[in-house]
Amino acid sequence: xxxxxxxxxxxxxxxxxxxxxxxxxxxxxxxxxxxxxxxxxxxxxxxxxxxxxxxxxxxxxxxxxxxxxxxxxxxxxxxxxxxxxxxxxxxxxxxxxxxxxxxxxxxxxxxxxxxxxxxxxxxxxxxxxxxxxxxxxxxxxxxxxxxxxxxxxxxxxxxxxxxxxxxxxxxxxxxxxxxxxxxxxxxxxxxxxxxxxxxxxxxxxxxxxxxxxxxxxxxxxxxxxxxxxxxxxxxxxxxxxxxxxxxxxxxxxxxxxxxxxxxxxxxxxxxxxxxxxxxxxxxxxxxxxxxxxxxxxxxxxxxxx
Ligand SMILES: NC(=O)c1ccc[n+]([C@@H]2O[C@H](COP(=O)([O-])OP(=O)(O)OC[C@H]3O[C@@H](n4cnc5c(N)ncnc54)[C@H](O)[C@@H]3O)[C@@H](O)[C@H]2O)c1
Ligand SMILES: O=C(O)C(=O)C[C@]1(C(=O)O)C=C[C@@H](O)C=C1
Numbered sequence: 001x002x003x004x005x006x007x008x009x010x011x012x013x014x015x016x017x018x019x020x021x022x023x024x025x026x027x028x029x030x031x032x033x034x035x036x037x038x039x040x041x042x043x044x045x046x047x048x049x050x051x052x053x054x055x056x057x058x059x060x061x062x063x064x065x066x067x068x069x070x071x072x073x074x075x076x077x078x079x080x081x082x083x084x085x086x087x088x089x090x091x092x093x094x095x096x097x098x099x100x101x102x103x104x105x106x107x108x109x110x111x112x113x114x115x116x117x118x119x120x121x122x123x124x125x126x127x128x129x130x131x132x133x134x135x136x137x138x139x140x141x142x143x144x145x146x147x148x149x150x151x152x153x154x155x156x157x158x159x160x161x162x163x164x165x166x167x168x169x170x171x172x173x174x175x176x177x178x179x180x181x182x183x184x185x186x187x188x189x190x191x192x193x194x195x196x197x198x199x200x201x202x203x204x205x206x207x208x209x210x211x212x213x214x215x216x217x218x219x220x221x222x223x224x225x226x227x228x229x230x231x232x233x234x235x236x237x238x239x240x241x242x243x244x245x246x247x248x249x250x251x252x253x254x255x256x257x258x259x260x261x262x263x264x265x266x267x268x269x270x271x272x273x274x275x276x277x278x279x280x281x282x283x284x285x286x287x288x289x290x291x292x293x294x295x296x297x298x299x300x301x302x303x304x305x
Pocket of ligand 2: 099100124125126127128129187188189227230
């Protein structure tokens with residue numbers, strides 16, 4: 001793969017930024033990567049493990065001369081960071097982000113960016129329940145979708161960013177802002193909320209059933225606990241910043257749940273069987289299409305070493 005940008009700056013050095021760094025290095029996609037994290041401890045860890053070619057002590061210093069700046073902080077912090085770096089951005093540079101929500105991030109970031117700077121939001125549909133600078137790995141984006149949400153950005157800047165994501169192993173697709181937030185509410189945000197709820201309920205039950213709920217937990221529940229271990233700050237910000245879409249999907253989910261509840265109470269096995277047959281077909285369709293997005297557990301392997 002050939003070099004796509006001379007200099008890239010990563011702001012916020014957690015799971016996604018560190019995975020981007022290792023993936024960019026693996027592909028030889030960038031000449032130099034600078035990085036900045038808010039906490040001195042994270043910056044020191046980054047230096048210790050060789051995360052970024054240069055770790056800077058301020059966000060402004062990191063973005064100076066960068067051709068691409070990627071905001072890799074929680075969704076609720078994007079606006080503040082954009083305001084801070086804006087005066088130091090190179091004319092003609094591209095700013096992107098990896099936030100899980102797009103409308104709120106665009107509204108928070110775009111007003112701060114000077115004329116002549118391109119803003120091309122993006123969102124990798126890949127992650128793990130781990131966070132922080134040591135959790136990243138080069139393979140995270142391989143064969144996974146990254147949604148590009150140009151929202152009026154220029155074609156040249158958009159294509160360059162797409163090439164970077166493809167070079168990092170991802171498949172890319174362009175999406176309109178509101179559609180992105182709706183789709184992600186369905187495939188990512190509400191599933192996380194359900195997992196958080198289920199694990200919370202099980203924990204409450206454990207208090208009355210003497211730890212048995214967790215002791216005998218089977219694979220299904222363990223999958224829930226993996227998802228429910230995801231970063232609380234990140235997910236707080238996702239729900240606070242994608243209110244409309246998540247509340248809409250949650251409403252539909254509750255209606256379906258009530259129907260299933262009634263079917264159980266009424267002994268309506270036919271309804272239950274029909275429902276479970278339909279959902280099994282959905283899962284089989286995903287596997288046949290080669291899009292089983294089960295995350296290989298690289299994060300855990302790395303942590304255990
Ligand atoms: N984790 C996932 O599965 C996943 C997947 C796709 C997209 N995302 C999105 O990517 C972004 C980063 O997520 P992550 O999983 O890498 O998180 P992370 O917790 O691993 O890293 C976040 C980094 O941002 C820093 N940070 C937090 N608040 C800050 C602030 N106010 N100013 C400067 N730095 C700040 C933290 O110190 C940390 O270094 C989020 O917007 C998230 O929605 C996450
Ligand atoms: O696989 C996981 O652990 C994830 O939670 C990744 C996941 C998701 O698929 O929901 C989480 C949030 C993102 O914005 C994108 C991807």
